[in-house]
Amino acid sequence: MLYSENLENIVFDRHNSHRADELIVVSGYVGPSPVARVRDLPLNTTVIYGMYGQDKIRKSLHNSLKKLDEEIGNLSILYSNTPVHAKIYLWKYRGEISHVLVGSANFSANGLRTDFREILAEATIDTYAALDTYLNSVLRNSIACSAIDALEELEDE
Secondary structure, eight states, rough: EEEEESSSHHHGGGGSSSSOOOEEEEEEEEEEHHHHHGGSSSSSEEEEETTTTHHBBBBHHHHHHHHHHHHHEEEEEEEEESSOOOOOOEEEEETTTEEEEEHHHHHHSHHHHSTTTEEEOOOOOOGGGHHHHHHHHHHHHHEEGGGHHHOOOOBOO
């Protein structure tokens, strides 16, 4: 199935139709609004800001994400040291992939709320192993957003 409308609701309601206890989002860019909505999910959620390794991050966005990471108990925000422009929404149940959406929609207000601008499509089960390998590679090359302040100066725009 291919989706181009109502993407935010599709992402935030998908756990109701597919067994899941975890959501992992890999996104080139992220915005604080969708990240804040994670607090309403009954899932442990990891959000990976993929393009950190190339573009770094605006200090104001970093501060917003870091605050959300500290406040929301079921959330972990990571920054990828390797540039990743992929958009993957991956649900797991007991450590196994149960459902995946892939496409062009960043985990941001523009990416999820502008109908017909972006797409998400259901990945087929035969791609789950390759997606899991890719995800593990991204995770190995990522750091917690809370670790950034001590490591390097952030860019201001």
